[in-house]
Amino acid sequence: MAKTQYNADSITVLEGLEAVRKRPGMYIGDVGTKGLNHLIYEIVDNAVDEHLAGYCNEIWVTLEADGSCTVKDSGRGIPVGMHKKGISAERVVLATLHAGGKFDNEAYKTSGGLHGVGSSVVNALSERMDVKIYQNGGIHHDAYERGIPTVQLENGLLPVVGKTKATGTEINFLPDGEIFEKTRFKDKWLKSRLHETAYLNPALTIHYENRRAGEEEQVDYSEPDGIVAYVRELNAGKETVHEPIYYKGTSEKIEVEVAIQFVDAFEENTLGFCNNIFTQEGGTHLMGFKTRFTQLINGYARELGILKEKDSNFTGADTRNGMTAIVAVKHPDPIFEGQTKTKLASADATKAVFSVTGDELTRYFDRNLEVLKGIIGCAEKSAKIRKAEEKAKTNMLSKSKFSFDSNGKLANCESRDASKCEIFIVEGDSAGGSAKTARNRQYQAILPIRGKILNVEKASMDKVLGNAEIKTMINAFGCGFSEGYGNDFDIGKLRYNKIILMTDADVDGSHIDTLLLTFLYRFMPELIYNGHVYIAMPPLYKVIPKKGQEQYLFDDRELERYRKTHTGEFTLQRYKGLGEMDPEQLWETTLDPERRVLKQVEIEDARMASEITEMLMGSDVPPRRQFIYDHADEAEIDA
Numbered sequence: 001m002a003k004t005q006y007n008a009d010s011i012t013v014l015e016g017l018e019a020v021r022k023r024p025g026m027y028i029g030d031v032g033t034k035g036l037n038h039l040i041y042e043i044v045d046n047a048v049d050e051h052l053a054g055y056c057n058e059i060w061v062t063l064e065a066d067g068s069c070t071v072k073d074s075g076r077g078i079p080v081g082m083h084k085k086g087i088s089a090e091r092v093v094l095a096t097l098h099a100g101g102k103f104d105n106e107a108y109k110t111s112g113g114l115h116g117v118g119s120s121v122v123n124a125l126s127e128r129m130d131v132k133i134y135q136n137g138g139i140h141h142d143a144y145e146r147g148i149p150t151v152q153l154e155n156g157l158l159p160v161v162g163k164t165k166a167t168g169t170e171i172n173f174l175p176d177g178e179i180f181e182k183t184r185f186k187d188k189w190l191k192s193r194l195h196e197t198a199y200l201n202p203a204l205t206i207h208y209e210n211r212r213a214g215e216e217e218q219v220d221y222s223e224p225d226g227i228v229a230y231v232r233e234l235n236a237g238k239e240t241v242h243e244p245i246y247y248k249g250t251s252e253k254i255e256v257e258v259a260i261q262f263v264d265a266f267e268e269n270t271l272g273f274c275n276n277i278f279t280q281e282g283g284t285h286l287m288g289f290k291t292r293f294t295q296l297i298n299g300y301a302r303e304l305g306i307l308k309e310k311d312s313n314f315t316g317a318d319t320r321n322g323m324t325a326i327v328a329v330k331h332p333d334p335i336f337e338g339q340t341k342t343k344l345a346s347a348d349a350t351k352a353v354f355s356v357t358g359d360e361l362t363r364y365f366d367r368n369l370e371v372l373k374g375i376i377g378c379a380e381k382s383a384k385i386r387k388a389e390e391k392a393k394t395n396m397l398s399k400s401k402f403s404f405d406s407n408g409k410l411a412n413c414e415s416r417d418a419s420k421c422e423i424f425i426v427e428g429d430s431a432g433g434s435a436k437t438a439r440n441r442q443y444q445a446i447l448p449i450r451g452k453i454l455n456v457e458k459a460s461m462d463k464v465l466g467n468a469e470i471k472t473m474i475n476a477f478g479c480g481f482s483e484g485y486g487n488d489f490d491i492g493k494l495r496y497n498k499i500i501l502m503t504d505a506d507v508d509g510s511h512i513d514t515l516l517l518t519f520l521y522r523f524m525p526e527l528i529y530n531g532h533v534y535i536a537m538p539p540l541y542k543v544i545p546k547k548g549q550e551q552y553l554f555d556d557r558e559l560e561r562y563r564k565t566h567t568g569e570f571t572l573q574r575y576k577g578l579g580e581m582d583p584e585q586l587w588e589t590t591l592d593p594e595r596r597v598l599k600q601v602e603i604e605d606a607r608m609a610s611e612i613t614e615m616l617m618g619s620d621v622p623p624r625r626q627f628i629y630d631h632a633d634e635a636e637i638d639a
Contacts, residue, residue, distance in 0.1 A: 020097065020124035021146070024179055027121045031180050034602055037189050039125065042118030043071040043171055048197060048276050050075030051204050052330070056168070060207045061194060063185055067212075068128075068174040077135035077169050080158050087156045090133060090142060094123045095149060119171075123147045125180075126173040133158070134166040146176060187215065193278075198223045199230035200276050200328055227259040227326040234324050238263040241322065241378065242371040247360035254352035255330035258289065258360075262322040262378050266385070270320065273328040274336075274344045280603070281529055283337075283344030288353030289327045294319045296361055301376050314379045321382030329353065342529075385461075410476055411436045411446040422498035423447055423476065424536070424591075427512050430579030435502065438583035438591055445496065447476055452512055456519045457617035470519060481523040491526050499527060500598065502536040502590060504577045505554070517601065518617050528601050537597040538578055538590045545570035552589050554597070 020027055028035040028042075040061065050056035056075035063069055079089040097120050123129050124147035133140040139162035143150045151159065175183045187210055194206045198221035205222040223229045228244045241262040248257045272279045272286040279285070297319040301307040307314070329349055337343040365372040409432070413421050423445040426432045432448025439446055454467045464470060474481055478495040501516050503509035513535055520527055527533050539552035541559050546569050553559050559572075575581060581589070590596050 020121050021179065024121075024125055028125070032602070033182055033186050033189075036175055036180050036182065036184075037186050037193075039122045039173065039175060040069050040071065040185065040190060041193060042122050043069075043173075044194070044197070045276065046119055047071060047073035047075060047169070048201065048204070051201055052276070057203060058205050058207065060209070061190070062209045063187060063190070063212055063215075064172070065211045065213060066174070067183060067185075068172055069185060070170065070172040072168060072170040074166070074168045077133040077140075077167050078131075080133055080135055080140045082156055087153060088140075088142075088158045090131065090140070090158060091149060091153070094119055094129070094131065094142070094144065095147060096120060097124075120147075122171075122173055125176055127176040127178075129171065129173040131172075132161075132170040134164045134168050134170070137163060137165070139164050187212075187217075191219065195221045195223075196230075196278065197221075197276060199227055199233075199326075200273060202226035227257060227328060230326055231259045231261045231324050234269060235261055235263050238265060240264075241374045245361075245364055245371070247356070247364065249356035249360055251352040251355040252348050253332055254349060256285075256353050256356040257328045257330075258325065258353075258357065260323065260325045262375055263324060264378075265322055266382065268317070268320045268323050270323060270325045270327065272344065273326070274331055274334050274346075274349070275329075279336075279342060279344045281337075281343035284346055284350040285327055285329045285344050285353045288350035289325070289357055290316055290320065291350075292354045292357040293361070296358065296365070297376060297379055300365060300372055301379070304373070304376070306376055306380065314383055315386070318379045318382040318386065319375075322378040327353065409448050410472070411439075413439075413443050413445045414441055415443045416495075417443075418495050419497050421445065421496045422500055423496040424500045424502045425449060425473070425516060426578065427451065427503045427509065428577070428579060431502075431504075431577060434579055434581060434583055434586050435591070438587040440591070444591065445476075447472065449473075452508075453515050453519065455515055455617055456522050464523075473519075474523075477524070477527075479524070479527075489524060489526060491530060494527070494532065497532060498534055498598075499532055500534045500536050502538065502578065505538050505540040505575065506577075514617070520601075521603075525603075528603055531600060531602075533601040534598040535601060536590050537599060538575070538581075538586075540575060542573040542575070542585075543570050544573065 024031055024035065028038045044059065044061060047056060047059045050073055051059075053075075056073045058074045060072040061069070062071075078093055081089055083089040083092045085092055123144050126144070127146060129144045131142040131144075133142075138160040140158040141151060141161045142158050153159075177183050191208060194208055198204060198206050202224050205220060208217075208219045208221065210217040225232075228246050231244045241264060244259050244261040246259045248255070250256065270286060270290070272282050272289075274283070274285060294314070294316045298307065298313045301314065329344075329352065331344075331346060331349060333346075334349070335345045337345050411432075413423075415421055420443045422443065424435060424439070424447065426435050426446055426448050428451070429448055432446055435446045435448075449469045449472070453469045454464060456464050456470075459467075476495070477499065479491055479493045480489045499520075501513050503512045517533075520533055537554055539554050540556070541553040542550060543553060543559075543562060543566075544550050545566065548568075551562070553562060578586065578590070588595055
């Protein structure tokens with residue numbers, strides 16, 4: 001591999017740092033746990049970029065005992081030479097927004113980092129950051145507090161604090177509690193992301209260590225078989241139709257790498273990546289893959305006589321019935337929708353993946369006829385089930401047989417401005433009646449449901465579509481659904497900006513929330529991905545002291561804190577259900593936008609979310625039993 005220059009002259013400056021602390025959500029998505037973990041991903045992505053450039057084969061990621069994180073790599077190290085601005089290039093990179101080597105197409109051919117934004121954003125949002133750069137035989141040191149340098153430069157350059165033969169960058173940072181709601185990194189999400197990165201980079205080893213008290217752990221992630229091993233891991237324990245198919249090619253300077261394996265199950269799990277970044281919402285690379293794959297399967301099916309002249313083509317969903325696929329592209333200048341890169345928008349990626357998939361899969365299928373027949377068999381099975389179920393689906397959506405709010409329970413709001421409207425899914429007629437009285441009729445709709453809805457993870461499609469509560473919700477939301485047989489979902493038709501699950505603050509209420517979330521995740525995942533799903537937080541207790549103000553407490557922890565801090569007698573009222581609250585209490589605790597507490601439902605890791613949903617809500621008992629045993633000490637028992 002040709003070695004390219006990466007020095008002080010490679011660093012390009014665009015603008016300063018101040019806006020990051022004012023509007024962090026613009027740069028990392030949010031200031032919750034998801035945004036917090038994103039800080040680590042940004043620094044790791046920079047190290048991975050060094051690997052992609054051919055200079056780094058090891059990365060160390062450590063969750064320190066003090067709550068900080070350290071990321072070290074064996075790359076070239078951030079340039080420390082004099083920049084044309086008159087200071088060390090490292091200081092320019094970490095203290096200036098939009099400064100970095102990612103704008104120089106010679107320094108990095110592909111990049112997963114935020115193009116010079118990532119490292120400076122992490123710096124700006126950290127209480128402190130400590131930097132060591134191993135380069136030119138010396139250890140160069142710098143440090144920052146909330147993005148402001150605290151180390152005195154020596155003639156514009158970083159001080160050298162030691163000698164070394166190593167090369168690379170080591171960054172330790174502590175997230176700023178003034179910015180983030182929580183400052184404790186989610187280790188499970190991090191490990192999943194690191195393992196994913198190892199699958200996508202078979203020549204890279206990532207060393208993970210957790211030094212936090214009670215969580216001590218060390219894991220090395222190295223996957224020399226790359227995305228083929230990733231597909232095998234995703235399909236572990238399932239009945240596979242064939243060995244994984246793997247191909248790789250380049251088109252229009254875009255490198256395309258794909259692994260495919262079908263399983264004997266009605267499901268699809270297609271994951272897309274661009275420059276090692278998981279594109280959670282898909283994008284143009286997946287569009288090119290899916291379009292060409294569907295064309296190929298339909299073409300071969302007709303060529304083999306499986307599809308007759310009178311038969312209609314298989315749908316895209318039919319051809320992907322049972323598919324597990326990884327589609328990874330390396331793009332020199334990708335375009336994403338949104339700063340946190342959840343969807344690829346580069347039009348040339350569609351053409352590149354379409355071209356490579358067509359060439360390579362044609363070559364493979366021509367040589368592996370039995371594998372091809374097995375895949376077409378999965379499509380045939382899907383088509384038969386689809387046609388049988390389409391009648392049930394048509395009946396459900398037919399206005400003549402199922403008009404909007406046919407059960408008469410929905411108390412709709414007066415406004416038709418979806419951006420302002422919200423719908424509360426409430427368990428039981430009693431709570432529903434109280435909520436209907438308490439709500440603001442202008443923009444709040446109430447939909448009561450009866451107890452625990454159907455578990456869609458275990459149920460067949462005809463049972464799901466025949467369930468009265470589920471039909472009511474689908475019609476109330478107005479945007480259709482996207483599970484199984486094509487995609488009728490249109491988020492533009494959503495009638496409510498917020499869908500709020502409002503159940504009792506006890507174990508049964510949590511179970512109902514879980515069933516509702518399973519339904520939404522499997523049939524309308526876009527609602528969750530786009531931030532429309534919330535869980536209401538009604539109080540569990542009301543304390544009425546002899547002296548002082550009444551107070552609502554949301555859980556047993558708050559009650560325990562109240563007992564420790566409150567002096568004097570008080571009366572304790574426990575709400576067994578929302579129906580026990582009068583409308584005024586329900587409004588001020590749970591419905592009033594000015595005072596209520598809502599939890600927004602998010603999906604950080606789509607692969608992990610799907611696996612956990614399948615394990616906890618599916619039919620396979622042993623994994624669920626083991627999960628319960630492993631996490632029994634974390635359970636919160638309802639008093």
